[in-house]
Amino acid sequence: MQALLNEILDAVRPLIGQGKVADYIPALGTVPANQLGIAVYGNDGEMYCAGDAETPFSVQSISKVFGLVQAIDHSGEAIWERLGHEPSGQPFNSLVQLEFERGRPRNPFINAGALVICDINQSRFAAPTLSMRDFVRRLSGNPQIMIDGKVADSEYQHRARNAAMAYLMQSFGNFHNDVEAVLRSYFSHCALRMNCIDLARAFCFLANDGYCKHSGEQILTRRQTQQVNSIMATSGLYDEAGNFAYRVGLPGKSGVGGGIVAVVPGQFTVCVWSPELNAAGNSLAGMAALEMLSSRIGWSVF
């Protein structure tokens, strides 16, 4: 595995320069493009990594999985009264579908859906941002994980589009808390700083029937774990979920910080990071690395 990871990074490194670092959030635009890391964490507890696997980055939409898991944990199936689990076929920050569908987002992994999940969690937790931070610290086994206040503030300053979605949902009665407070929580979750190793560890319960070995916690039931993986497989990469299923064939979740996490149920989790994105907002080199990994090990859930 170690030799394979080194080989994969060598093969995809020439792709750096073909994508574009996200700059619609100004604090993200300053991240040096020439970075690439990968970490694989097996259910047997073995960790393999290569490249910049220890460099923290902004997890962005990868945090949508953590929010969903918290909401399923305390509210179960009731959350689906507020949103769907259907792929959207639209960019992550699209507004058009939301109006047609009367303020009910298609799934929890587009921004509108994640905002509804954040609203659900806001009703449940006294301090939603701290609950989230502590949850990911437990999941990853890293008590040093922090929220990058500069990134969170930068997102809040440039919140027009996310705010438009949240207020539109409020107008349809699908938002229960103060919109600005929920936006603050949402941006602070997106601004969590983690590295590939942290994320591979934090997602390992999804490869292990909901059980996180290093924290000793059953995070989700086996059935709930399968359901979260199925939503990642159908919606984890926005309007590129079909391409990801075709090329990689694993449940995955990306973020505009350039990270992508994928799950091989029963085997391992993998996190790859390279900040330059393709047109759909997914890491360009990261997609290529995961495609090479899944084809070399011959694994696909399909």
Ligand SMILES: NC(=O)CC[C@H](N)C(=O)O
């Ligand atoms: N796709 C993403 O990673 C988007 C997350 C980002 N914080 C946003 O709200 O636009």
